[in-house]
Amino acid sequence: MSLASEKSEIIKWIHTLENPVVLDELKKIRNKNAFDFGKEWKDGITISEARKKTSDFIKSLDWKK
Numbered sequence: 289m290s291l292a293s294e295k296s297e298i299i300k301w302i303h304t305l306e307n308p309v310v311l312d313e314l315k316k317i318r319n320k321n322a323f324d325f326g327k328e329w330k331d332g333i334t335i336s337e338a339r340k341k342t343s344d345f346i347k348s349l350d351w352k353k
Contacts, residue, residue, distance in 0.1 A: 302314065
């Protein structure tokens with residue numbers, strides 16, 4: 289199936305949709321920006337920070353002995 293015919297089939301299918309939840313999901317996909325790995329890498333935390341946060345969270349739980 290060619291790209292043009294696939295697009296045509298998708299457009300026909302979208303025109304038949306009436307479920308607002310599905311339409312909202314399609315809008316989210318359309319408006320989604322490309323993933324910027326470099327930016328996410330800069331904003332991420334190190335494995336040491338993740339371990340510390342996880343350890344602190346586990347220690348904060350109400351454990352019964």
